[in-house]
Amino acid sequence: EVQLVQSGAEVKKPGESLKISCKASGYSFTSYWIDWVRQMPGKGLEWMGSIYPGDSDTRYSPSFQGQVTISADRSSGTAYLQWSSLQASDTAMYYCARLTFVYYDFWGHGTLVTVSS
Amino acid sequence: EIVLTQSPGTLSLSPGETATLSCRASQSVSSSTLAWYRQKPGQAPRLLIYGSSSRATGIPDRFSGSGSGTDFTLTISRLEPEDFAVYYCQQYGSSGGTFGQGTKVEIK
Numbered sequence: 246e247v248q249l250v251q252s253g254a255e256v257k258k259p260g261e262s263l264k265i266s267c268k269a270s271g272y273s274f275t276s277y278w279i280d281w282v283r284q285m286p287g288k289g290l291e292w293m294g295s296i297y298p299g300d301s302d303t304r305y306s307p308s309f310q311g312q313v314t315i316s317a318d319r320s321s322g323t324a325y326l327q328w329s330s331l332q333a334s335d336t337a338m339y340y341c342a343r344l345t346f347v348y349y350d351f352w353g354h355g356t357l358v359t360v361s362s
Numbered sequence: 363e364i365v366l367t368q369s370p371g372t373l374s375l376s377p378g379e380t381a382t383l384s385c386r387a388s389q390s391v392s393s394s395t396l397a398w399y400r401q402k403p404g405q406a407p408r409l410l411i412y413g414s415s416s417r418a419t420g421i422p423d424r425f426s427g428s429g430s431g432t433d434f435t436l437t438i439s440r441l442e443p444e445d446f447a448v449y450y451c452q453q454y455g456s457s458g459g460t461f462g463q464g465t466k467v468e469i470k
Contacts, residue, residue: 280459290399290407290450292459306458340406347454348397350418352406 247271249279249341249353256359257331264327265356267341274322275299278344281315281326284355285337295344296324331360364388366451368462374470381438383465385451390431395453398427398436401464402447410449411436441467 252266267279281293294305298317305315317324324341339356342349365388373381385396393414399407409418411427414434424439438445446469451462 282459282461289464290401290452290461292461295458304458342407344454344459346412347395348409348412348452349399349407349459350409350412352408355406 247343247351249343249351251339251341251353251356254357254359256361258362259330259332259360261331261360262327262329263331263358264325265339265358267324267326267353269322269324269343272343274317275319279317279324280342280344280349281313281324282340282342282349283309283337284340290340293326293339298322298324331358333360333362336360363457364391364453364455364460366453366460366462368449368451368465370465371463372466372468374468375441376470377441377443379441381436381441381445381467383436383438383449383451383467385429385434385436385462387432387434387453391453391455393430393434395455396427396429396434397452397454398425399450399452400445400447401450402444407450438467 248270250268275298278295280295283291293309294315296303296315314327341353343351367386369384396414398411401407415427426437448464448466
């Protein structure tokens with residue numbers, strides 16, 4: 246059974262760093278892209294970027310380029326999304342999703358990130 | 363960059379009725395790259411339709427997708443309580459994933 250299990254909710258202060266995770270199981274981790282999607286409170290879905298764990302090829306939306314870093318650890322089957330300096334505007338739910346061809350067939354349950362002073 | 367525009371923003375219907383949701387692309391896209399998702403409150407999105415008209419695993423035949431070029435439609439027949447949710451269309455291209463802004467189907 247394919248599963249994407251995300252790390253738990255986080256509460257951070259502005260300026261702090263953060264790394265959230267998405268652990269994959271039930272399939273070959275290195276054979277599919279993993280994407281990250283942001284959903285701000287009460288808003289729609291925004292594509293942030295992708296990583297192909299097989300060779301660590303990474304792509305970013307222009308809106309998020311330079312703001313976040315996407316990485317993956319093949320040994321643990323885990324993808325990561327990290328920030329070096331959070332802002333209040335980063336408050337959102339973040340989903341990881343497996344990309345099959347050109348659609349997302351499996352999603353993580355989401356990680357809620359709250360940034361507040 | 364392709365922009366997806368969904369309409370209407372909100373659809374008010376009763377259980378048992380049919381919902382017709384539209385997704386318009388700012389330029390022609392391959393129908394093989396168009397997908398639809400349902401997001402219930404407090405849950406992650408779930409894939410409903412891929413390749414503009416193929417139902418995902420476990421999705422009942424009440425859901426159907428159609429369209430080509432710039433105009434795509436999701437039709438939900440015989441609305442059931444779990445269908446009252448937000449629906450997103452999505453297209454994947456050279457710029458990565460793009461989502462429409464969503465259509466909320468609410469109980470009338």
